[in-house]
Amino acid sequence: MSPIVTVRGVRKAYDSGLVALHSIDLEIAKGEIFALLGPNGAGKTTLISIICGTVTMTSGSVSIDGHDAAMEFRAARSKVGLVPQEIAVDIFQTVWNTVTFSRRLFGRPTNPAYVESLLRDLSLWDKRKSRIIELSGGMKRRVMIAKALSHEPDVLFLDEPTAGVDVTLRKDMWEVIRRLKDRGVTVILTTHYIEEAEAMADRVGVIDKGRIVLVDQKAAMMQRLGKRQLTLALAEPMTSLPPGLAGWPLELEEDGQRLTYRFDASAATTGIQELLRLVDSLGIAFSDLDTKKSSLEEIFVGLLEHAA
Amino acid sequence: MSAAPIRFSGMLAIYQAEMARTVRTLWQSVATPVVTTALYFVVFGGAIGSRMQQVGGVEYGSFIVPGLIMLSLLGQSVSNASIAIYFPKFTGTIFEILSAPVSYGEAVVGYVGAAASKSVMIGLIILATATLCVPVRIMHPAWMVAFLLLTSIAFSLFGFIIGIWAKNFEQLAIIPSLVITPLTFLGGAFYSIDMLPPVWRTVSLFNPVVYLVSGFRWSFYGAGDVSVEVSLAATLFFILACLGVLKWIFRTGYRLKA
Numbered sequence: 001m002s003p004i005v006t007v008r009g010v011r012k013a014y015d016s017g018l019v020a021l022h023s024i025d026l027e028i029a030k031g032e033i034f035a036l037l038g039p040n041g042a043g044k045t046t047l048i049s050i051i052c053g054t055v056t057m058t059s060g061s062v063s064i065d066g067h068d069a070a071m072e073f074r075a076a077r078s079k080v081g082l083v084p085q086e087i088a089v090d091i092f093q094t095v096w097n098t099v100t101f102s103r104r105l106f107g108r109p110t111n112p113a114y115v116e117s118l119l120r121d122l123s124l125w126d127k128r129k130s131r132i133i134e135l136s137g138g139m140k141r142r143v144m145i146a147k148a149l150s151h152e153p154d155v156l157f158l159d160e161p162t163a164g165v166d167v168t169l170r171k172d173m174w175e176v177i178r179r180l181k182d183r184g185v186t187v188i189l190t191t192h193y194i195e196e197a198e199a200m201a202d203r204v205g206v207i208d209k210g211r212i213v214l215v216d217q218k219a220a221m222m223q224r225l226g227k228r229q230l231t232l233a234l235a236e237p238m239t240s241l242p243p244g245l246a247g248w249p250l251e252l253e254e255d256g257q258r259l260t261y262r263f264d265a266s267a268a269t270t271g272i273q274e275l276l277r278l279v280d281s282l283g284i285a286f287s288d289l290d291t292k293k294s295s296l297e298e299i300f301v302g303l304l305e306h307a308a
Numbered sequence: 309m310s311a312a313p314i315r316f317s318g319m320l321a322i323y324q325a326e327m328a329r330t331v332r333t334l335w336q337s338v339a340t341p342v343v344t345t346a347l348y349f350v351v352f353g354g355a356i357g358s359r360m361q362q363v364g365g366v367e368y369g370s371f372i373v374p375g376l377i378m379l380s381l382l383g384q385s386v387s388n389a390s391i392a393i394y395f396p397k398f399t400g401t402i403f404e405i406l407s408a409p410v411s412y413g414e415a416v417v418g419y420v421g422a423a424a425s426k427s428v429m430i431g432l433i434i435l436a437t438a439t440l441c442v443p444v445r446i447m448h449p450a451w452m453v454a455f456l457l458l459t460s461i462a463f464s465l466f467g468f469i470i471g472i473w474a475k476n477f478e479q480l481a482i483i484p485s486l487v488i489t490p491l492t493f494l495g496g497a498f499y500s501i502d503m504l505p506p507v508w509r510t511v512s513l514f515n516p517v518v519y520l521v522s523g524f525r526w527s528f529y530g531a532g533d534v535s536v537e538v539s540l541a542a543t544l545f546f547i548l549a550c551l552g553v554l555k556w557i558f559r560t561g562y563r564l565k566a
Contacts, residue, residue, distance in 0.1 A: 014566070054406040055566045074409040078313040082407050088400030092332065104321035105408045107313020147404070 002066070003027035004079075004155055004186050005051060010060030012046055012210075020046045021210045023060070028155075028188060033181055035201035035218075036190045037300060043210040044190035045085060048157045052082045065154060078107050081148035085159040087140045089147065091133040095124055098132065099146045106151035115150065122146050122176065138169045145176065156180060158189040162196060174200055194300055208304055221299060228293045230261040230272060235285035244282045248275060259286075318410035322418025326392055330426045337426065338433060341380040345434045348376050349441045352498060363500050364531050369442035374525040375497025376438070381431045381456070382463050382492050382517065386484050389423035389467030394480050397471070397564075406565065412558040420468050424460035431456050445528065451536070452527035458543045459520050463488075465550035472563050491517045501533045516546055 005028040012021040021043045028034050036044050049055035051062050053069060062069040064076040089098055099115055119125045122142045127135060132143060141161075148156060158177070162170040177187050177200055191197055197204050198218065205215040214221070237256040248271075251260045259279075263270050279286070330337055353369035360368040396402040405415055438444055446452050474480040495517030501509050512518050513534075523539025526532035532539065557564065 049566075052407045054403050056561050073411075074313055077407060077409040080407065082403065084400070084403050086400055088403060090399070090401055092329075097328075101321055101325050102404065105318045105404065105410065107315070107317045107409050109314060109317075 002030075004030045004065050005188070006063045007047070007051065008061045010047070010050055010062065011058045012043075012050060012055070013058045019210055021050075021057075024210075024212055026205065026212060026215065028186060029203075030154075031181065031184050031186055032202040033177065033187045033189070033200050035197035035204045036188065036207055037192070037194065037197045037204055038190075038207035039192055039304070042207045044192075044207055045159055046210075047207070048082070048159055048188065048190060052080055052157055053077060054082075074107070078151065079154045081151065081153035081156045083144050083148045083156070083158045083161060085163060087137070087144055089132050089140065089143055092131060094129055094131055095119065095135070095143055095146070096128040098143065099150050102147040103150040106153075108151045114152070118146055118149055121179070123172075138165065141165065141169070141173075145173075149180075153185070155186045155188065158187065160191060161189055162191070162193065170196075206300060206303055213303055222293070227262050227264065227298075228270075228291060230263070230275075231290045231292070232259040232261075232279070232286040233257065233288040233290075234259055235287050238284075242282055242284070244278065248278075259284075313409045316414065318408050319414035319418045322405070322410070322415060323422050326419060326422030327425065329392075330388075330422070338430065341384060341430050341434060342437055345376050345380060345437055346441070348372070348379075349438070353442055363503075364529070366529050367442065370444055371500075371525075371529075372498055373435070373438045373442065373444050374528050375495075375521050377431050377434050377456075378459065378495070378517070378521050378524055379492045379497050380434055381427050381459055382488055382520075383484060384430050385423060385427040385460050385463035386467035386470065386488055388426050389420055389464040390471035390474065390480055390483075392419045392423055393468055393471035394474050402564070412554075416465075416468065416554060420461065420464045423464040423467065424457070427460040427464065428456055431460070447530045448527040452524070455520070455524045455527055455539075455543070458540075458547065459524070462520075462543055462547045462550065465547060465554065469550060469553055469557070472557055475563070491515055496521045496533055516542060519543065 005026070007024055007026040010021055010024045011019070013019045024043075024047060026047075036047065038044050046055060050057045051064075051069065053073065062076075064079050067076040067079075069076045093101070096115070096119075099119065100110060100112075103115065104110065116125065119128055122145060124139065124142050124146060127139060132140060135143065145158075145161075161173050161177075165173065174196075177189070180187055189196070189200065201218050203215065204218050204221055206213045231253075234257055238252060238259075239256055241250060241252060249262055251262075252258070253260055261272075261275055263272070349369065352372055357368035357372070362368065363371045393402075396405065410418075435444070470480065470483045474483075494512065495515050496512065497517075501512045501518060504512060519534060519539045519542035522532035522534045523536050523543065526536045526539065556562070
């Protein structure tokens with residue numbers, strides 16, 4: 001399938017000499033949820049701002065659904081919705097007016113039925129006549145999303161959608177994003193919450209210091225880079241590893257109460273069976289066992305350490 | 309999946325949103341210039357004007373009407389248009405305009421058109437107020453409307469540039485108070501530049517406001533400090549100069565885009 005967003009060689013250098021982005025190449029497939037993951041200052045916001053046209057690029061090109069973002073900006077931009085990180089909305093307007101304004105600004109004919117369903121979806125219908133200044137922070141964020149979706153975009157950019165948002169609202173946001181995906185909308189979100197990328201994304205791009213370090217399917221990334229571990233809760237604490245276990249990648253933790261075995265999740269043979277047999281034959285008793293795979297967070301930290 | 313955007317839909321949306329903002333603040337928008345102008349009539353028309361002779365065959369109170377309208381028109385155009393674009397920059401809502409399928413030209417027509425429309429309305433309200441205070445006749449109504457429109461557009465464009473240029477509220481206020489007010493006071497709103505010593509007369513000819521007031525006054529009483537053609541040419545030149553600056557701003561993204 002042809003990509004809905006194509007970024008080629010996008011570079012951003014400021015007059016001060018600071019290079020925010022070093023020649024970024026990225027393709028986003030239609031209908032996927034893509035998470036751009038990176039620490040603060042990595043260039044996430046700069047990249048999506050360039051794609052959406054609010055920041056100029058030094059060189060490179062962007063196209064949306066085959067339309068060059070510079071040459072055919074009308075066709076390209078009408079397909080894109082952007083929810084910026086900061087809440088930026090005319091606070092003296094009513095919810096209804098600001099959302100219908102956005103729809104017309106993006107060149108769509110007025111459609112009260114659509115706006116109504118949008119506001120109902122985002123639990124804003126009861127507030128439609130309220131001025132934005134009267135709304136809570138969470139409600140304001142929903143208004144920002146309603147504005148970005150007002151013109152029925154094919155691609156939605158969410159810049160740090162849940163930064164500074166409470167748990168309930170975060171879960172609501174995720175639910176909204178899932179429903180958009182079901183409707184065929186491509187969602188690109190930036191986040192520095194690994195949890196968010198892990199919960200939401202089909203694919204994850206890791207960006208650091210203006211470079212894309214890695215782009216992969218979330219599952220593949222976790223499999224390829226993830227480690228699994230087996231932990232045995234020992235019945236009797238050990239002060240050191242018995243010689244019979246030498247050569248195994250084992251560690252004693254928590255004052256010798258736990259024995260941890262780290263192994264490659266994608267390896268053909270994990271070695272668990274042999275290890276357990278060996279432990280048994282050495283007469284080591286354990287009261288519990290637990291396996292765990294590493295989180296995206298651990299992968300991410302590992303990647304950045306590797307890149308640095 | 310989605311159809312091409314409707315042409316000019318965004319431009320109209322900006323224009324109507326700006327006009328709605330005017331209506332929302334109608335009381336301040338209209339009351340201030342009307343009260344200010346009424347005060348000028350009391351002071352210059354009533355108190356001082358009664359001791360002055362006629363200027364060019366026109367009673368002093370009537371003579372200052374076109375100048376007073378210009379005074380408000382310039383101030384209102386500059387402040388309306390500068391705030392209209394400065395405020396979205398300040399609050400961050402400009403991102404939506406920049407990311408919309410709207411060309412710079414359309415955005416300018418939306419913002420500047422709304423600011424100029426508001427100025428024209430205020431100019432007409434002041435004219436109506438003036439006719440209640442002093443005898444006013446308009447010899448060339450079509451030209452009067454033309455100068456009203458062109459001046460509103462010219463100074464709304466100028467205000468739009470200031471709104472983009474300004475980095476804070478102080479800068480936003482400094483141009484109207486340090487440039488526009490002196491130029492309008494020295495622009496012949498309250499006197500004919502013939503009354504000035506020759507040196508200052510010559511200096512005055514470098515003040516663009518002289519041409520606006522003169523042309524506007526000509527449309528009322530059939531006489532001005534400079535010929536109406538020169539007034540018209542000067543106004544059009546000012547508009548073109550502003551458009552030139554805006555073209556540069558949009559090409560470079562100056563203070564609009566990082």
